[in-house]
Amino acid sequence: MRTLVSAGLVAVAAVVSACGTAGPAEPGAGGVKVWALQDPVLNPIEQKSIDFFKSGGGNASLETFGNDPYKQKLRVAIGSPNAPDVFFNWGGGNLKEYVDAGKIADLTPVLDQNSALKSAFLPSVLDGAKIDGKYYGIPMRGMQPVLLFFNKEVFAAAGAQPPKTWDDLLALVDTFKAKGIQPISLAGSQAWTELMWIEYILDRIGGPEVFRNIRDGKGQGWKDPAVTEALTKLKELIDRGGFGTNFASVGYDVGGASTILAQGKAAMHLMGSWEYVNQLGQSPDFVKKGSLGWVAFPSIPGGKGDPGNVVGNASNYYSVTSGSSQVEAAKKFVSTALHEDSYVQALIDAGDVPAVVGVESKLAKAANSEYTTWIYGQVKEAKSFQLSWDQDLPAEKATAMLTQLQEFFLGKVSPQQFVDAVAAR
Amino acid sequence: MRSQRPSGWYAVPAYGFFALFAVLPMVLVVYLSFTSWQGLGTPVPNGTANWSRLIADGEAHAAVGRTVLLMVVSWLFQTPIALLIGVWAAGPQRSRAVLSSIFFLPLLLSTAAIALLWQALLDPNFGIAAGGMQFLGDPDIAIYTVVFVISWQYIPFHTLMYQGAARAIPASLYEAATIDGASRVSKFLHITLPQLRYTLVTSSVLMLVGSLTTFDTVLILTGGGPGTATRILPLHMYITGFSGFEMGYASSIAVVLVVLGTALSVAVMRWSGFRAMSSQQEGS
Numbered sequence: 001m002r003t004l005v006s007a008g009l010v011a012v013a014a015v016v017s018a019c020g021t022a023g024p025a026e027p028g029a030g031g032v033k034v035w036a037l038q039d040p041v042l043n044p045i046e047q048k049s050i051d052f053f054k055s056g057g058g059n060a061s062l063e064t065f066g067n068d069p070y071k072q073k074l075r076v077a078i079g080s081p082n083a084p085d086v087f088f089n090w091g092g093g094n095l096k097e098y099v100d101a102g103k104i105a106d107l108t109p110v111l112d113q114n115s116a117l118k119s120a121f122l123p124s125v126l127d128g129a130k131i132d133g134k135y136y137g138i139p140m141r142g143m144q145p146v147l148l149f150f151n152k153e154v155f156a157a158a159g160a161q162p163p164k165t166w167d168d169l170l171a172l173v174d175t176f177k178a179k180g181i182q183p184i185s186l187a188g189s190q191a192w193t194e195l196m197w198i199e200y201i202l203d204r205i206g207g208p209e210v211f212r213n214i215r216d217g218k219g220q221g222w223k224d225p226a227v228t229e230a231l232t233k234l235k236e237l238i239d240r241g242g243f244g245t246n247f248a249s250v251g252y253d254v255g256g257a258s259t260i261l262a263q264g265k266a267a268m269h270l271m272g273s274w275e276y277v278n279q280l281g282q283s284p285d286f287v288k289k290g291s292l293g294w295v296a297f298p299s300i301p302g303g304k305g306d307p308g309n310v311v312g313n314a315s316n317y318y319s320v321t322s323g324s325s326q327v328e329a330a331k332k333f334v335s336t337a338l339h340e341d342s343y344v345q346a347l348i349d350a351g352d353v354p355a356v357v358g359v360e361s362k363l364a365k366a367a368n369s370e371y372t373t374w375i376y377g378q379v380k381e382a383k384s385f386q387l388s389w390d391q392d393l394p395a396e397k398a399t400a401m402l403t404q405l406q407e408f409f410l411g412k413v414s415p416q417q418f419v420d421a422v423a424a425r
Numbered sequence: 426m427r428s429q430r431p432s433g434w435y436a437v438p439a440y441g442f443f444a445l446f447a448v449l450p451m452v453l454v455v456y457l458s459f460t461s462w463q464g465l466g467t468p469v470p471n472g473t474a475n476w477s478r479l480i481a482d483g484e485a486h487a488a489v490g491r492t493v494l495l496m497v498v499s500w501l502f503q504t505p506i507a508l509l510i511g512v513w514a515a516g517p518q519r520s521r522a523v524l525s526s527i528f529f530l531p532l533l534l535s536t537a538a539i540a541l542l543w544q545a546l547l548d549p550n551f552g553i554a555a556g557g558m559q560f561l562g563d564p565d566i567a568i569y570t571v572v573f574v575i576s577w578q579y580i581p582f583h584t585l586m587y588q589g590a591a592r593a594i595p596a597s598l599y600e601a602a603t604i605d606g607a608s609r610v611s612k613f614l615h616i617t618l619p620q621l622r623y624t625l626v627t628s629s630v631l632m633l634v635g636s637l638t639t640f641d642t643v644l645i646l647t648g649g650g651p652g653t654a655t656r657i658l659p660l661h662m663y664i665t666g667f668s669g670f671e672m673g674y675a676s677s678i679a680v681v682l683v684v685l686g687t688a689l690s691v692a693v694m695r696w697s698g699f700r701a702m703s704s705q706q707e708g709s
Contacts, residue, residue, distance in 0.1 A: 072667050075464040101465040189562070189650055246549035248651035249562025260550055396463075399669035403484075407652040410564060 032060035032330050034318075035084035037070055041277075042141060045346045049337035060086075060333055078103050078321060085324040086333055091128035091137055091317050092392040093215060098319075099131050105320040108134045110331050120339035124385045125355035128314035137317025138334045142273075142352030143379050145312040146196045149269045149279075151261055152293045154181060158267075162293060166204075166233070166300045173242045176267045185266035187257035188247035191402035192390055194409050196270050197237075199311040199389055202230040204300040208309060208384040215392055222423040226304075231408065231415035233300070238409060248410060255282055262286040270297070272312055273375050276368070277351045294371070296378060310379060311386040315355045348372070353379075400425045451683065457676035464670045475677040484653065485678065488661040491568060495657055496636045499572045503632055507580050508625070511587025512617055525588070532581040540645035543574045561647055564654035571655050575642055579635070583628045590624035591617060626697040630690050637686050658682060 032053075036046055043064055050060045063084070065073055070088075077083050078098060089095050098104050111118040118126075121139050129137030150162055158179055163169040176183040187193040202210055206226030213219040214227075237243075244266070250256040258275065260266040262283035269275065276294075280287045299307035318338065320330040337343050339356060347354045348366045353375045363372045379385060390398040404421050407413040413421070458475055460468035479485055514525045531539065546552045547560040547570065560570040598616050607615070640659040643649065649656035649664065656664070659682060666675030 075670060079465060097463065097465065101463075103465070189648065246559050246562050248564075249547070249549050249559050251544070254544070254548075256548060256550060265550065396669040396671050399664060403653060403664075406650060410652045412564070412652055 032085045034086045036088040038064040085330040090391040092387040105322040125314045129317045137319040139315040139355040145310040162295045163298045182244035182266040185257045185260045185269040186243040186247040187252035200297040204305040205303040207305040309384040310382045460673045462672040488658045492658040507583035511584040514588045515591035594620045
């Protein structure tokens with residue numbers, strides 16, 4: 001009975017994963033099948049790396065998928081006969097689930113044999129795909145730390161300076177509220193935007209160890225007093241009206257939060273580094289006249305965390321599935337093109353900040369160099385790069401945490417209730 | 426008359442497809458509900474763990490409550506409107522054809538388009554409600570907003586059913602009533618409404634089962650939010666299964682949905698005279 005059911009499940013999985021392929025589905029032909037996220041800017045670059053691999057005698061093909069379906073498709077496909085040989089991922093706990101299931105090839109030997117490859121990437125970013133001391137992914141695109149964006153015009157009109165400390169931030173909330181401007185823009189209909197706040201506050205208060213313990217199930221986990229303290233700080237900010245009153249119906253994907261900032265209806269916006277490119281696309285004049293400002297997340301006096309620490313997505317990675325019939329070719333592919341000059345240059349030209357060592361001069365020559373150079377310096381100097389919690393926790397725990405967080409922002413759950421609920425999972 | 430029925434063998438392909446695409450997946454889901462499966466590797470049987478978790482899961486209970494609320498409110502909202510417009514549209518008025526086709530428009534749009542459209546319209550910063558009420562962001566209001574959007578989409582369909590049924594009522598009934606001096610209201614209450622009772626049952630079953638399994642509109646419009654204010658049972662199943670990757674637990678929720686849906690449609694049919702609904706085709 002069990003084998004029959006498993007066979008049935010595999011058949012269903014095979015049917016599901018055969019549907020809805022968006023990219024060119026070149027079946028087999030001995031090529032390495034590469035899966036990535038649909039992205040009009042990045043996909044041509046990925047295609048170039050494949051062409052480069054082909055020109056060296058290899059054979060590979062690219063398939064791309066939309067953001068939300070991607071994780072589901074990957075989950076269903078891995079372990080089925082339709083699994084990709086190489087796939088795009090976010091590293092962290094998300095990748096760890098696959099590693100624990102024995103589906104991912106260890107890339108440590110590849111990196112050890114190829115010192116040019118290993119030394120090409122910033123160590124903190126390379127570590128994003130390091131699990132139990134082994135490397136399971138190679139960075140394949142830019143770094144995406146979270147930073148505090150602000151509207152320079154709104155700040156100038158209020159005679160205000162961007163916040164350096166938590167108290168500055170609270171004071172700014174009052175300043176902007178008095179002027180009828182929403183202090184901080186928040187796309188609160190999506191929990192991951194709210195997550196960025198608690199990630200930074202906890203890192204500043206308790207340092208990166210607190211979350212590391214939560215993830216690894218060590219120490220007090222969520223019950224660490226720093227978590228409650230961080231949530232209490234955040235609650236203060238919410239209750240003070242920092243995010244206005246209608247954030248729960250603002251969406252990021254539809255441009256709500258970014259537009260409020262660009263139009264001067266809100267003063268600040270905490271968001272991933274992609275916000276710059278996003279603003280450039282949606283409100284080009286706002287960026288071009290130099291009104292978009294950015295600073296690091298404020299420090300919290302008395303906190304243990306280094307104010308230079310960043311949170312966000314270190315990078316995206318290519319990983320190799322261990323069940324692939326062409327593991328060797330796949331390993332060759334991930335070690336061939338990703339640190340090549342032409343690939344790195346293409347990422348920079350697209351506005352990305354590659355996780356590659358020594359690209360300062362290249363960045364300085366590129367468009368938007370002021371911004372990309374700043375990002376690069378910020379990450380390079382950071383002592384810790386905390387991966388977004390929803391990527392770093394197992395999916396089941398991340399989902400429960402995001403639900404609680406939304407309730408918390410709505411004021412339905414107190415800091416203590418939040419801690420109790422997530423600790424119980 | 427039995428001998429004139431087509432042979433049962435004609436139904437074999439239909440039964441085959443039904444077994445393959447409805448029964449087999451259902452059996453698999455029931456099996457999965459007794460396993461722990463992260464979507465990776467082989468499901469591990471874990472006895473009744475999922476079921477005892479479901480019994481204790483406050484979030485799931487709240488989701489059931491919301492689903493029932495959504496069902497009841499949308500039935501109460503849609504039925505009178507659809508009935509009245511349908512009966513009106515069956516009449517001979519001159520403006521009827523034009524107005525009916527305008528009423529009909531929402532049904533032609535895809536669910537995703539409708540959800541995105543209303544999301545934009547109700548945006549607190551840029552929509553028609555800018556600066557005013559928060560229709561999607563207020564946990565106490567959001568579920569009624571969802572009912573409204575779903576109703577906006579499906580009322581035209583039910584209107585169409587009532588319109589067709591109202592047209593089929595013999596004119597002689599109305600003529601006789603007119604001779605007896607019946608008012609418009611009394612004609613509606615004593616002729617139209619009783620004649621439409623089977624349509625009312627059909628429409629109600631579709632509405633109730635439809636809102637029990639409503640999913641796409643809510644997913645796109647609110648994603649279950651704000652917080653969990655609109656997280657109805659199907660969405661709870663989806664989030665558990667495809668965000669949390671707890672496939673085993675999600676399967677037990679799915680089983681509950683199947684049972685509820687079946688029970689509901691059977692109950693409505695029974696309660697409203699299921700046996701009387703014999704086929705017109707067979708002339709019995």
